[in-house]
Amino acid sequence: VVRLCAEASIPVTPRGGGTGLAGGACPAIAPRSIVISLERMRRILALDPIGATITVEAGCVLEEARRAAAEAGLMLCLDHGGAGSSQIGGNLATNAGGNNVLRYGMAREQVLGIEAVLSDGSVLSQLTPLRKNNAGYDLKQLLIGGEGTLALITAATLRLRPAPQIRATACLGLASLDAVLGFFGRARAALGEAISAFELMPRAGLDLHFEHAGSVREPFEPAASWAVLIEADSASRYFDLPRALEELASEALADGLVVAGTIAANDRERQALWRLREGIAEAMIARPSLKGDTAVPIPAIGAFIERATLVAETVLPGAIPVPFGHVGDGNIHFNILPPAGMPAQQFAGCAPGLAAAIEDVALALGGTVSAEHGIGLIRREALTRMRSTTELDLMRRVKRAFDPAHLFNPGKVLVD
């Protein structure tokens, strides 16, 4: 198909599960293009339990790949809110993040091999399970996070890891936002490499989730202004994580970093805690809100939230900040709800100015405004604020090297 499109000079927009939040899979208005959906290329091609790898076609849904790995006693260490419908190809093209990046890294770090169609229709065949292969430039690294603008990913070989044998999960109320990094440091010391999630949840986010879900299920009393969802797991039964988490929590309580909390006693309670976290993101998607994808250096998380909160109040008095997310990566999604009673249309008018102001705060702290969702359509202007002309120029040269005719995903990432 790509070869025919190349011959007829018809641009191509590759599309996976369509769960991206930056518009990368949406055809741009100009130039016009055809969409190539990968949804029927969804086979699991191989699963090697000894080498701990899985090879899948690009249209394979993330959750299905995760399930196949789990059935072999292994884990595909890529997971996020869109796992039920996003596809592997899209996950790689956007270098997807998620809740476990702290432990396992982004999508990039799961990839061993890739197969992709180049802009002349030839096939880049690198479906290898090799863990080490310094044989020339690692071309696939550019396709990962290339958002379908450099080549069309058709399959991938991903690394798997032994499935967790033991897991410990808690939701704890912080004494204040200032306590978050101190408690994170303690958690790292107690749980070591096993800490797989450390998610910040503000009161406003939990309230929104309860309102959206139509029921209030406070994880613990008294409610706190800031809660963290912390999880650790290990593939070894010799790691006493329940005790580690219990001692971590009780010491933090005794020392005043934490004011209340609960430790999940079983998988049902664990799921309920994770529902809180996922519920915030889902409620945000369901109603008018400004969604951010900011990250800052970890030590700057507190300053970022404080300054951005002030800025939001200045730009739009009454706006309700809902900063939440991945403390371990510095990736705090600084989302904002409209002031009480403000019509959606009016809020939409304020959103660009509000977004730019929050972005200013993140960038001034050495951060990014495209941490894990990519540039796509909606952050092309923001890209020019984050990257120097040297960088943008080099990106354009890379684009030309891969796709001289501008066949792939027109109008995305780089403003032509």
Added chain:
Amino acid sequence: VVRLCAEASIPVTPRGGGTGLAGGACPAIAPRSIVISLERMRRILALDPIGATITVEAGCVLEEARRAAAEAGLMLCLDHGGAGSSQIGGNLATNAGGNNVLRYGMAREQVLGIEAVLSDGSVLSQLTPLRKNNAGYDLKQLLIGGEGTLALITAATLRLRPAPQIRATACLGLASLDAVLGFFGRARAALGEAISAFELMPRAGLDLHFEHAGSVREPFEPAASWAVLIEADSASRYFDLPRALEELASEALADGLVVAGTIAANDRERQALWRLREGIAEAMIARPSLKGDTAVPIPAIGAFIERATLVAETVLPGAIPVPFGHVGDGNIHFNILPPAGMPAQQFAGCAPGLAAAIEDVALALGGTVSAEHGIGLIRREALTRMRSTTELDLMRRVKRAFDPAHLFNPGKVLVD
């Protein structure tokens, strides 16, 4: 300096510690170039204990960066035989591997940010500690493993991890080579994510080391044809690794996978076990031998060693194979010693044919002949055997995009 060289069309060979085994830092005979040594740019620019990152200039010696991290209670998870003199810039340019790739990945996976000089003398400034940053193409990924042919790396920000609090090390004799993958699977099940090294050592390698060192220190009796050095560590004191390793070893002994062995009782004994492993590599460097950098898919390790051994005997009867290295990555260095009594010069004459024959075996099994040492000068022809014309053509286009005037590291990686 680069700008001046660009203006005067004088090619540049970047040079780090000069410990590479593929000749990447050696000036090619033609075209002539000047060497830019990074050895005086060796400062540690920043160390952030909260964010767990270190920023160093490219000439910083790996061991010095590791020491600085350790003093802050953290670990730079990059280590290999050349740590005492290799430099960070060279480690990134070659995407260095080592003994702990199984646990922590290659050099690539430690890199958060890079600063590099481009071929027109402009500076690519990406010295960021951000863990997530999907802001356009991740250009630094090409500089990692680019072997100084695309840009000149001048500094980097690397991720650190909490330093190990607990560690367990053993050297065990296998019942046979066939037992290696079964035992590896058991080790993964018992030690989980904590397993940080799983090194294969053949009898011939230990004998060579003893001969070179002038003393015999058998790790255990009776001696076995194949030994593995296995190590696990954790940053949490709640992980009972000593017990895990003890039970793993005694069960493998009871089931006949392992025939003898020793568990290090203290750090001195641990160092003595690692001396065995490092001693093999050092003895190899010190005397005439054929050094390989092969890797195969993990399930093919046994077949690779068996077939390559047969092939070596066929091509050069009496040659002594010394396959050793990183089972967890499939990266078995299939080194070969000359037949007893053969003069070095005569062996050198046989080496190319022998190397090509071993490479054939690795490639036929879906492997690579440049797993962790790069292409440099000596594997340029091998590169053309490992990569398709589609891949090589795309690499050339990438080279042109970064370095249209062929300024950087002439004559390396790609045959012009």
